[in-house]
Amino acid sequence: MTNVRGALGTRYFLLLAILAPLAGCTGGSSEYSEEEIQAKIVEFDYEKGVQGFEPPSLEELEANNTWTDKPVIDLLDKLKKDLADYTPPMPPAEAVNLKSENDEQITEILESVKVLPKNEDEVDWEGTWVHHVAGDINSLNPLTMSSTSDFDVAALTGVGSITSDIDLNAVGNGTFIKTWQVNEDNTVHKFVIRDDLTWSDGEPITAYDWEFTFKLVKHPEMVAYMPAISSGMETVLYLKAYDERTFCIFHEKSTAVNEWKDEFPVIPKHIYYESIAMDPSMVDSDIHLELENKPVVGGPYEVLSRTRGKNVILQRREGFYMHDGKQVRDKPFFKNIRMEVITDTNTALLALSSGKIDEMEIPAPKWNTDANTPEFFAKNVRVKATEWTEYHITWNCESEFFKDAKVRRAMSYGIDYKELLDRVLDGLFEQANGPFHPSSWMSPKPPLPMFTYDLDKARKLLDEAGWVDSDADGIRDKMINGKKVPFHFTLMRGQTPTSEKVARVVVTSLNKLGIKVEERATEFTVLQQKAQDHTFDAMLGGWGSGTDPFYTKNIFGTDQTRNYGQYSNKKIDELYEEGMVELDREKRAKIYQEMAKIFYEDQPYTWLFYLSSLYGFNKDMRGYEFSARGPFHYSPGMESVWKVKPL
């Protein structure tokens, strides 16, 4: 035994020897002299990404432009006013005991719980909201955020000039902005920020912070570190701060989406000006390592602590709502918000049932199982609302099977929607017929009819397209370039339970048309690569709602980057161009409505359904209301949520 013990000792020694280099830290930046820092700043050159544009002086701008005011609203304040005289259909404390057994109950719950407190005594001001996030928070620096969890943190801690309201319209963010004006051709946007803004370190937030951040966003060296923010900013030429409170954004041309390009998160210049020049990666130096865990922020909450893979704890920031001893904004409802990372859905549902977290998004397969038990209802209520996120089959329009629109239409008539939506998906989702949800402003009025399961129509269309069963083997075929090609294709899909269920229905439905479909579950990265390379016949997927229909250009425009199915229609391309430059909402709506009709005829996708936001909330939570992007991703969103004070 002595020998074995000796050997074990050696083992641990060897183990430690191997681990030693792994446990080390980079050590961060060493001490630099002032000259070295200045040399680094010159070398980094903050102007590198914005060269070639000389902004005019403010006097010149004022003299040569006529300004139009755009809406600037503190949306939480507005919601408070809107709901001041609101009477819910039933007391919220009773509504949360309903079991969401039908749509009427769900509406009743949502209309009841959206209330804001009538008086301060109702609110648990010392409470903590434990907010579930399904993936780790990658970055607390708003410029390098990349996941939904990161965006949640940024929404509560960040500073920005534009936000979207519950209807997903662009609104000047009244929390930070005093005025927002645009010139007559919509190429120059002038902002004046409020004079009562401070960063969490007590320094004032100024227009120079916007200019500094913009130059970073445009800096060629920074693209690698913040692709999510840098992409799509090519048409924004310059952001010039004229004084501490006034800045202008210069756009290349007038478009209907310029206002959305004004929106990017802002970071404090006084903190990062030197440090980024020294360490553009923003993760190596000591100061950046420190800031990554405790950033200087300007929003209603600041970061109290961060444990990777576990949680980020935010705390209410007095400097946000108090200024010079006066309350200047609404006091945030929670003392702390704990963003709790739980990757496993089953564990998260158990945590919700046992009251360890206060809300979570419920995966569809769990709605009628784990989220429908006495344990769940003891502490929680479940709610659902339709999202503008559609789920579809992408047809590769360059594939020999799906070149012809008649075939794609036949596919859309060949899906058993009733079986899919009512039986397989438990009636949780509503059928879709295009990229724009029928309730959206860009959707045709009256709505286009839904595709129905019509095998006769589908067979006729396939016959017309030349796909017939010539050899009576039960599979349709067609002569292509002198070769008989059987209608046998692969439907690629992700690995989620929902996509598996959908694929099965598609396979069974299309088999009845004499089409052999093989479904293939594929890892997400492989699926994306195949989509980007267009090396597939058909693929299941979904697109979430952007704030503007223009965003779909990237999906359906000829040769556009996300046009995985290689769909091409000249008219659609023209309409996208028209839609981009037309500023009048009604005229724009007509353009996109016309596009929706063309999509309906062309069927580049077979649209299957719109997803629903399915959520479970602790019974003590109030103030949540759903937009087309769920309960949080709009303004006020998370900021209007509050918790009832315990008795």
Place this chain on the structure above:
Amino acid sequence: MLTYIARRILIGIFTLLAVTFIVYGLIRNMPGTPLTIMQETVRMDAMMSQDQMDKLEAQYRLDKPWYVGYWFWLGDVMQGDLGRGINDRRKVNIIIGERLPKTLMLTGTSLILTYFLCIPMGLWSTANALSFRERLVSTILYILYALPNFVAAVYLNLIIAVRLEWLPLYGSTGEGYAEMSSLGKMWDIVSHAILPVLCLTYTSLAYYTRFIKANMMETIQQDYIRTAKAKGASPTSILVTHAFRNSLIPLVTIVGLTLPALLAGSVILETIYQWNGIGYLFYQAITMREYPVIMGLVLMFSVMTLLGQLLADVLYAFVDPRITYS
């Protein structure tokens, strides 16, 4: 012995080079790159332009053929630089180093528990072979071996963590850990580790117990055991001194091979218990095509595997006097 070890280390270095070269080639040739996912996380209205993609590819050396990229990677490793994560942009040694202690805590505890329990249980099973009690224990062990630990984890969570509220549901530490007393911290860590360690341990415990028993049953059929009995040695002495030492050789082989498993962690259990360890990191790195992180982990696993094998060979000499490396 030293010459033998030196030779094995030399062979090990070549093996390491071969393993890392092959793995690097494989992952670089898998469909998708780190930029595939990055493309999907950018703004809805745009994807990265070709120019942006080119810059990123150059920055992460994805623009070079894989066999060239490998030599760059190897060159960096020789200088002690494992590279930087592509999505998680920190240095790979920090990313791995942050998770290693958590994994070691689970797997190390589990391994120690397994060995502490499996040896007496194996010996007891041998001594009581064919008795009703032994058959009952064997049946239970078979059932445990067949029961997937992620299924057990879900039920243990439901009963022990949610219904009875005896132990925490997930995580490696609780809220307010930083403010706890030393004893409080210790209990907090232990209480969080009990369920995952239990799930991680029972299958290997069942396996090793059966393994020891099977080996012991074979050994006690040997002539020298009969001789020992004839000489009047006590049953305990026969079992422990004569039989067990000779059954140790196969066990030592397994001990050597479990060394890499110490660091590998468990993807499923780490996910269920939100135990941010190496297993989940490896899984994430593969799905995100985080080449530098994958290579860092492969290097670590390879070194540990080679060390484990070397260790097993050295241990043979300790447990079996017939083996020498001179």
